[in-house]
Amino acid sequence: MKISVDPEKCTGHARCYGLAPDLFTVDDYGLSSAVGDGSVPPELEDKARLAIANCPEYAIEVVEE
Amino acid sequence: MTDVRPVADWASDFDVLAQEYVNDPFSVWDRLRGECPVAHTDRRGSTWLPTTYRDVVDLAHDIDHFSSIDIIVIPFEGEPPEEPVLLYGIPPISADPPLHTSTRRMILPWFSHRKVDSYEEMTRALCARLVDEFVETGRADAAADYAQQIPVRVIAHILGVPAEMADTFTGWVRAVLEFADDMEGRREAFEGLVTFFIEEIEKRKVTPGDDLLSELLHGELDGQPVEDSLVLGVAALVLIAGVDTTWSAIGSSLWHLATHPEDAKTLASDPEAMPLAIEELLRAYSPVTMARMVTQDVEFQGCPMKAGDKVLMNFPAANRDPEAFDDPDQVILDRAQNRHVAFGSGIHRCAGSNLARMEMRVAIEEWLKRIPDFRIEEGAEVTWAGGQVRGPRNLPVVFP
Numbered sequence: 079m080k081i082s083v084d085p086e087k088c089t090g091h092a093r094c095y096g097l098a099p100d101l102f103t104v105d106d107y108g109l110s111s112a113v114g115d116g117s118v119p120p121e122l123e124d125k126a127r128l129a130i131a132n133c134p135e136y137a138i139e140v141v142e143e
Numbered sequence: 144m145t146d147v148r149p150v151a152d153w154a155s156d157f158d159v160l161a162q163e164y165v166n167d168p169f170s171v172w173d174r175l176r177g178e179c180p181v182a183h184t185d186r187r188g189s190t191w192l193p194t195t196y197r198d199v200v201d202l203a204h205d206i207d208h209f210s211s212i213d214i215i216v217i218p219f220e221g222e223p224p225e226e227p228v229l230l231y232g233i234p235p236i237s238a239d240p241p242l243h244t245s246t247r248r249m250i251l252p253w254f255s256h257r258k259v260d261s262y263e264e265m266t267r268a269l270c271a272r273l274v275d276e277f278v279e280t281g282r283a284d285a286a287a288d289y290a291q292q293i294p295v296r297v298i299a300h301i302l303g304v305p306a307e308m309a310d311t312f313t314g315w316v317r318a319v320l321e322f323a324d325d326m327e328g329r330r331e332a333f334e335g336l337v338t339f340f341i342e343e344i345e346k347r348k349v350t351p352g353d354d355l356l357s358e359l360l361h362g363e364l365d366g367q368p369v370e371d372s373l374v375l376g377v378a379a380l381v382l383i384a385g386v387d388t389t390w391s392a393i394g395s396s397l398w399h400l401a402t403h404p405e406d407a408k409t410l411a412s413d414p415e416a417m418p419l420a421i422e423e424l425l426r427a428y429s430p431v432t433m434a435r436m437v438t439q440d441v442e443f444q445g446c447p448m449k450a451g452d453k454v455l456m457n458f459p460a461a462n463r464d465p466e467a468f469d470d471p472d473q474v475i476l477d478r479a480q481n482r483h484v485a486f487g488s489g490i491h492r493c494a495g496s497n498l499a500r501m502e503m504r505v506a507i508e509e510w511l512k513r514i515p516d517f518r519i520e521e522g523a524e525v526t527w528a529g530g531q532v533r534g535p536r537n538l539p540v541v542f543p
Contacts, residue, residue, distance in 0.1 A: 089492040092256070096418055096500075106252040108497075131480040132422070134200075134488055 087137035154179035165529030196467035209435035217323035233380035270509035286538035303354020391534020395428035411515035426483035
């Protein structure tokens, strides 16, 4: 699984970082991005799905299943 | 003039300050969603009230038709001053791009995760001190003695102004936001607040400190020094937006835990449940309603909105919409899908949301650590404030 955060949609709610701090980073202006190239280790896939389901801006995309 | 006529028809004549709405807005929204999901009133000017998640989010994202230049739910009455003290309002909350964008970038780093982590220790010590005051007595007003005392002191710390002035700050903020129908009190509070910050700004021109006010004053905006009136506006915003709101969220959370002891037990025994629980409490008891001003005539959901009309950004109702949340009136502490918009939606997402979450979490943790089991005092009255910010103002509780 591979994910990415759309910087045009993200407004900094930081819900993804709160739920899955291993998968997302947040800069000083609140914008989130996926850690590294967005690859999600199998054991964190549930966390990734939780983050996706909680983003109020629908900013997180699954790039690869 | 305060309009105190009882509301006969919520679809065409709603009043967010009506006592029944302050006490129980939830059943009003439920009825409106079925009958008239965007209600209207002419009380305090022509104003629209959306009640569904979809509509509130769409409105928040359409910044061309719905401007933030007037975000106050209960408008000021009387003539505006000829020379406004706050030339730029209280940006970024009261601004549209580009002023919104540049001023928001000035303050966001002060509320980043990194910064907020650095405020946690003082917040925790503050909460523990407050609990010390009443823990032995077996009773407390969880709103007035606890929730109300926390955010104002954290904000004072961030701004670099004396914590001893907490009661004065609280008085100003309540007058501006809460007792909004008292125009005289509101004006006095606003003048007090502005005069205070003008003096604080002058002090920092001579002796800068390690605080938000100093940094704003000595910083740059688009390569230019920041004007005093802009620093003043931003400082006023941080105080006004950072006090009543979080205090209400903490108070509502404690009200919930006092009335749902099984949830208090869960949170007291399982610290890992806290992050999802905080989001759920934010969803179910969202304190803040904002406003937008219609910039040009537009039809929205069949409603003929006119330039100059106001639209209330009813985030609390959006978060109770059954189309967006299963069992919206149930507090499910580990709710897995929760795209709540308690902090707004779109470019005006609350700049202090990380701070608010930390304060809520620490306040609830420190309370439950010492008082895991507590109830509303029998026969005592819980009072609520409403309008722009909803939350308990008196919450008498007892504990063994």
